[in-house]
Amino acid sequence: MSDKKIDADFIKYWMPFYDKPDIGADYSEYTSIMNKVHRDVANGTIYESTFKDILDWKAARIKGKVDWNNFEYYDNTFKEMLKAEDDAKLSILCQLDGIGVPTASTILHFIYPERFPIIDYRVMEVLNNFGYLNTKNATSESNYHKYRNVILNIAAESNCSLSELDRALFAYHKENLD
Template sequence: MITATQLIPYNPSGDEELKRLKQQFAKLRQERVPLYLTLDEFDQILHWKLRGQYARQRERRKANTDEVVRTITKAALSLTVPDEDYEIELRFGILCALRGVSVPVASAILALVFPEKYAVIDFRVWRQVFDEERTTFSVSDYKRYLHEIQRLAHELGWQVQEVDFAIWEYDRRNSWKPTINRATS
C-alpha cells in the first residue's frame, strides 16, 4: 500500500493538460449556474481520460447529443445531498446514463469539475492503494477508493484529484510487468 511520503515527488503540478482542464472547469463553475457540460467539453474529458482508447466506443457515444449531454450533466453536477456517499451514488448513476460512460469515465468528469472532492478511479491507482489488480469498478468500489484517496490528501494537504494523479504517475514510473518473448517461449 502506497504512503503519503512516497507521493511527494509525484505532485502533479507539472501536467499542463490537467491544469488547463481544471482551470477551464473551475471557470465554468463560476459562470454557469446551474452547471452543465456541452458535448465538446464532455468530449475533452473523454480524450483526457481515455487517451489511446478514445476511439474504442466512438460509435456507441454518437447517441450522446449536445442536448442529452447538457441535460444529464446538469442533473448530475448540480445535485447536492447531505449524505456524501448517497450523492456519489446519485451522481454516478446519472452520469452512467450517457452512452460510453462507466464508473471510471464518470469519476473523470467529477474529478475535473470538482478536483477538491473527487478522484479518477483507475487500475494503476487501485493497484497502489489496495495492492490488488482490478480493471472494472462499481460505485461501491469507487466510494472505498475515494475514502483512501481522501485520507492521503488530508495527510499531504493536497486536493484528492492531485493525490490520485500522483499515485497514477508513481505507478506508471515504478510498475512493470515482464514481457514474454514469444520467440523463446
Template sequence: MPSAHQFENDGTGGTITREFVQYWSHRYQLRPLEVDVLDVVGPAVAKRGYYKRGELQKVVRWKSPRSITYIDRNSDSDIEHLTRIALAAPERLRHRILCLLDGVGVPIASALITACEPSVFTVIDYRAIETLRAHSELSQQPNCTSYLQVCRDLANRVETDLRTLDRALWQWSKARPPGSRG
C-alpha cells in the same frame, strides 16, 4: 526523509507516506490537455452547471481517448440534461447519472466530476487502485463512494490535495516494470 532510490525500487507493502506522494507526484508528466481540462473546462462547466459536447469530449480525451467515438453517440440535449442533473445531484448519485450517457463508465464519470471540483473529487483509475492495493491502503474492489473516501482520508493523512495524490498514485503504477504487476 527516505531517499529517491528507495522509492524507485519500492515494490509493494507499507502505507503511503507524504514523502512517497511528493516523490511520485513530481515525476508525473502534466500534459497540456489536463491543464486545459482542470483550469479552463472544469471551471466553465462548474459555473454553468452542465457540459457542452466539446467540453465533454475534452475530458474524455484526457481520461480515455478510445471512448470518444461512444461519446459522440449522445445528443447535445442528452449531454446537457444529464450532466446538469448529475452535477446538481447528491455526491453518491453523480457517477450513476453520468453513466447514463453512452461511452461513460465510472472512470470517465469520475473525471467529469473531478474536472468541475478537483479539490473535492478525484479520478477513479485502475493505476491508482493498483497503487493503493500494493501499499495496503485498499483491500477490496471499491465503489465510487468508498474509493473517494479512501483517497480523501489518505490525502488528509499525508497532508496533500487530491490532485497531487492522484498524480502520485498514477505515476507509481505507470513506472512499475511490466513483470512486477500482481
C-alpha cells in the same frame, strides 16, 4: 494493511516523476480542461466541445460510444448531476451512453477537484499493493465509493490535493508495477 505507507513523504518523492514524458507530463492539458470545465459549469452545464476534451484526455476510445446525435440528453444529464447530492452524482453520469465509472469519475473530478478523485486501474493497483484496498474492479460504483474514501483519507492525512496524490500514485505504478 501492508508495512508500506502512502504519506506526505511518499507523495513528495513520487509526484515529480509524473512530469517525465514517459509517465504523465499532461499537466498543462489537465489545467486547460479544468479551466474550460469551470467556465462551462458557471453556465450550468458542460458543453460538447469540453466534454470531447475530457474524453480525449481520459480515454479517446470512449468518444465512439457516445451518442453525439443526442447531446441534448447529455446536456440535461449534466444539469441534473450538478444539482444532485454528491452521493448521487456518479450514478447519474453512469446512466449516459458510453459513460462508465472511470469516465464519470473524471468528469466529476474536473468539476469538483477536491471532492472526486479520478479512478484509474494503475492507482487502484497501487492501493491494493499497499493494502489500502482489496479489489481490482474499478468499474463498479460501490468500489468507486470505497476508492474515493481511501483517496480522500490519504489526501487529508498527507495534506495534499487529489491531483497531487493521483500523480504520485500513477508515477509509482509506472516506475514499479508496469
